[in-house]
Amino acid sequence: MSSQFTKTILRLQLPTDPRWVNIAEKNIEEILVDHAYCEQKAATSGISLIVKYPDKTRLVEEMTDLVAEEWSHFERVLAELKKRGWGLGRNRPDEYVVELTKHIRKGGQRERQLMDHLLVNALIEARSCERFKLLWKNIQDEDLQKFYYELMVSEAGHYVSFVKLAKEYMPAEVVDARLNELLEIEADIIRDLEPRPDRMH
Ligand SMILES: [Fe+2]
Ligand SMILES: [Fe+2]
Numbered sequence: 001m002s003s004q005f006t007k008t009i010l011r012l013q014l015p016t017d018p019r020w021v022n023i024a025e026k027n028i029e030e031i032l033v034d035h036a037y038c039e040q041k042a043a044t045s046g047i048s049l050i051v052k053y054p055d056k057t058r059l060v061e062e063m064t065d066l067v068a069e070e071w072s073h074f075e076r077v078l079a080e081l082k083k084r085g086w087g088l089g090r091n092r093p094d095e096y097v098v099e100l101t102k103h104i105r106k107g108g109q110r111e112r113q114l115m116d117h118l119l120v121n122a123l124i125e126a127r128s129c130e131r132f133k134l135l136w137k138n139i140q141d142e143d144l145q146k147f148y149y150e151l152m153v154s155e156a157g158h159y160v161s162f163v164k165l166a167k168e169y170m171p172a173e174v175v176d177a178r179l180n181e182l183l184e185i186e187a188d189i190i191r192d193l194e195p196r197p198d199r200m201h
Contacts, residue, residue, distance in 0.1 A: 006133075010126040010159065011179075013187035020195035021134040028141070030198035032081050033089035038128065038200050039074035041097065042158075043067045045121060053114060058168055062161060069158075073151065080147065096201035097124060099189045103182060115170045119179055122162035123186045124201075129155040131200055
């Protein structure tokens, strides 16, 4: 998975500051704790979508699978913490996700809101995938290397699924146009946030 992948498949407009991975590796306990909560939030977000759109059968089915997968990621991060003698620690607000979520438009067509929600989730998956790639390639710990590689592949799959799912409910050209807008917004958010030593985003 090259930087070409980041640009052409994930389509992220701004690569992560390369300093992030070096500082992250020195704070692996904090990174694991933050990561555990990222997985918890991904599962929670899938559950919220099910509850909000019970009439969308395809969405309900796909989110059911996704929630199970994200929850298994959560369990595995907990196990990595435990192996090292660490606990879960407290949840910290994820500024990146908070900023991105502000761009889910309220009101208007219900499907448009759903599309925004799915695309915001898609971008969180894409950025997480990019960060897992950096961790996989740069971290010294061999167990964690393997773990991050698997997660990179899994979150890339989720990114693609979220975009596809949005196209179930809105015309493809509308989804692509909104995705382009959100990709710009996402890059601006990343640009404004300092690379944090203790955060996944
Ligand atoms: Fe995950
Ligand atoms: Fe995911």
